[in-house]
Amino acid sequence: MHKSERLFQLVNMLKGRRFAVTANELANRLQVSQRTIYRDIQHLQSSGVPIEGDTGVGYLITHYDLPPMMFTLEELQALLLGSKMVSAWTDPQLAAKAQAAIAKINAVLPEKLKQQVEELPYLVSAFNHDKTHQEITLQLRKAITNKTCIEFHYLDVNQQPSHRIVDPLGLVYWGAKWTLIAHCQLRNDYREFRLDRIQSITSLANTFNTSSHKSLSHYIELVKAKYHVDIDCPENK
Template sequence: MSRSQRLFDLLQLLRCHKYPVTGDYLARELDVSVRTIYRDIATLQAQGAEIDGEAGLGYVLKPGFTLPPLMFTPDELEVLRLGAEWIARQADSEFSTSAQHAIAKIAAVLPPSHTWQPDDEIMRVGPLPAMTDLPLDMAQLRAAIRHQAKINLNYRDGQGSLSQRCVWPLLIGVFQQCYVLVAWCETREDFRHFRLDRIARFAPQAERYPHPRKILLRQWRQSAGIPAAKLGY
């Protein structure tokens, strides 16, 4: 591996972590000595990379530092294309359009050697089961999650029983045949999962829920036995 490639891989590795990681960990991941990591960190800092930390304590890349899209590997580009194609086929038309626009923006800044061609595809999304049309406004629901706003809803369970709930919306799970809202339910005083196609009425409130969404998501993952994602959480 060339030194330039190693420096790029080091930046990418730091980018995958929100909290400081030790030189020992970075050295193991890149299969080099800890001393090499220290030298590479110093080089990147001298070139303008905003890396905080020091030997023995760990290093973290400050938010906002970007890497050029032309540095995506072919496999990374294939993953992006495949994921966007899957999202584009879902029932949420706004997100479908956003997925298509995102791929177009990435493709526009790629060098000719990285341009996507139909004959170059290694994997492709096959036919998907039809998804039930949703009776609610997905954009409005996403806005409630971003603003950490409580919502009132009328929910019909699998047996057809209707109940009224006030919930704190946290996350939308996208499955092949349905969307699921992860929320804290004030009625049950616990985390609950609500299929969106079973929500008969949905009304965002002006009141925000009292605890930070990130903390609630962490508690939900722990209660559900779900490991934190390597990227983003």
């Protein structure tokens, strides 16, 4: 754990406590030595964080709100909405990270602003995102990140099965279904695969490289030129 994250968690552990928390308890929860806790407490106190207490007694913060990171209300609501979408439509690991990020933001918001942020007029449904879909999404995300070739069985619109070996380039949400954009090794061209039709996915041992003519951004440029639409896309890597 980086020091900045440890200090952040330390402040959250001490905020709003009725009773002091001992250095030993803090050390156990953060998995560091008591000496590290003492140094962190001194660092926070010198930075203006009003930590009360002493060695052998414990520490607490009675009244303290960190500044809300200069976010406006609408910016915070946008982050919360994005987190809800990630939680509902992606894999469990990414969903947990999104929820953890929002928890960190909520932990340092004044109570009034926190209530305003939570009054979000959007409902994000996860009705069609079952456990199998989540597992496939997780496998694909890891394969895309690591540039690992994959193979899977796929059902077309007529429910006809086929076996594919592809280089996965990205996941695109067009507004109805998630789609895998990949470079098909058999066809030597881009192909789109709806995630709800992918079955029996396996990551292979071999990897692939992207290029100016084999990447998600290149695919998006072709789509933009063909359909005359504007689509944001990450840079080539």
